[in-house]
Amino acid sequence: MKASAIAHSNIALIKYWGRSRNHDPNLNIPSNDSVSMTKYGLTDDIHLQTHTTIEFSDNYQEDTANLDGAVLVGRNMDRILRVIDPLRKYADVDAKFKMMSKNDFPTQAGLASSSSGFAALAIATVNALGIHFTKEEISKYARLGSGSAARSIHGGFVYWNKGSSHETSFAQQICGPNEFDMNAVIAIVHEGKKEVTSDVGHNLAHTSPFDAVRIQRSEEQAKEIKKAILSDAFAKVGETAEENCKYMHAVMMTSTPPLYYWSPETLRLIRSTQKIRKEGLECYFTIDAGPNVHYFCRPEDTLELQKMLEKIEGVSKTIPVKPARDSQVVKKHLF
Numbered sequence: 001m002k003a004s005a006i007a008h009s010n011i012a013l014i015k016y017w018g019r020s021r022n023h024d025p026n027l028n029i030p031s032n033d034s035v036s037m038t039k040y041g042l043t044d045d046i047h048l049q050t051h052t053t054i055e056f057s058d059n060y061q062e063d064t065a066n067l068d069g070a071v072l073v074g075r076n077m078d079r080i081l082r083v084i085d086p087l088r089k090y091a092d093v094d095a096k097f098k099m100m101s102k103n104d105f106p107t108q109a110g111l112a113s114s115s116s117g118f119a120a121l122a123i124a125t126v127n128a129l130g131i132h133f134t135k136e137e138i139s140k141y142a143r144l145g146s147g148s149a150a151r152s153i154h155g156g157f158v159y160w161n162k163g164s165s166h167e168t169s170f171a172q173q174i175c176g177p178n179e180f181d182m183n184a185v186i187a188i189v190h191e192g193k194k195e196v197t198s199d200v201g202h203n204l205a206h207t208s209p210f211d212a213v214r215i216q217r218s219e220e221q222a223k224e225i226k227k228a229i230l231s232d233a234f235a236k237v238g239e240t241a242e243e244n245c246k247y248m249h250a251v252m253m254t255s256t257p258p259l260y261y262w263s264p265e266t267l268r269l270i271r272s273t274q275k276i277r278k279e280g281l282e283c284y285f286t287i288d289a290g291p292n293v294h295y296f297c298r299p300e301d302t303l304e305l306q307k308m309l310e311k312i313e314g315v316s317k318t319i320p321v322k323p324a325r326d327s328q329v330v331k332k333h334l335f
């Protein structure tokens with residue numbers, strides 16, 4: 001009853017921000033459909049992935065979890081149990097578990113460690129328990145740890161249908177990693193931990209007067225962008241993603257209390273985008289719940305864009321990424 005999995009993080013083109021208020025908040029049912037690209041880091045050491053091993057055994061006296069050498073307790077352990085307990089129940093297993101997980105990138109630095117983390121956890125757990133689930137079914141359980149993890153089960157470009165219950169809220173692949181030519185470059189301005197986690201932010205979205213507008217527009221944009229991805233309309237994909245990001249940050253900034261995730265460097269990067277585009281390199285930005293900026297570009301422009309971004313004051317590092325393949329079970333165990 002032991003299995004390991006590797007999952008990749010994802011960057012949302014159409015954001016999930018806020019949970020449906022008609023459901024148990026622990027189910028992470030979102031207020032709108034969202035769309036993402038699963039990311040594979042094109043550097044020697046950072047592939048933006050999580051490797052997780054889990055073992056269930058009667059020899060264990062208690063459940064234990066370890067991430068990057070630190071023992072997980074409190075809220076972090078609770079979130080892990082939200083994924084594992086229903087699966088343990090489904091498989092009719094009482095045994096305790098030992099889990100060990102490693103990120104190859106800084107945890108909680110706005111690079112979406114929770115998406116790869118809970119996707120790897122759900123895949124490894126399902127396999128360790130011998131459950132035969134489709135990827136869509138595994139996606140529902142990954143969602144219980146972190147909403148965006150529902151999308152990281154699949155590679156390439158992914159659509160998370162918000163659904164209206166645990167059974168109907170899961171992600172599906174729009175197209176595989178080689179079917180739409182788009183890369184991204186992440187411009188890192190801060191590597192520290194976020195001040196306010198997205199988990200807290202999701203509960204504040206409804207306090208913004210712009211929340212309802214963002215939800216309505218996001219629903220439309222999710223469908224538009226899916227169509228644009230399938231018809232290789234790069235400019236439409238980029239423009240829609242950029243606009244949707246601004247809606248999310250408008251909601252964040254106008255919530256009570258307000259959430260300001262940008263730093264001065266973030267704004268400098270936003271303003272540089274127009275200049276870069278004017279110079280002839282087509283790219284579009286998006287920003288999650290943190291100060292770092294992701295730029296979407298055509299694969300052939302990746303290196304050039306990286307060079308341009310590295311010249312901007314405040315950018316400490318760039319990470320080029322391409323669409324990743326599906327997250328999957330691996331033979332190599334961490335213990």
Ligand code: PMV
Binds near residue numbers: 011034148149288
């Ligand atoms: O999955 P969470 O709870 O970490 O929320 C993700 C929130 C954003 O990254 C800001 C947007 C998204 O859709 O990934």
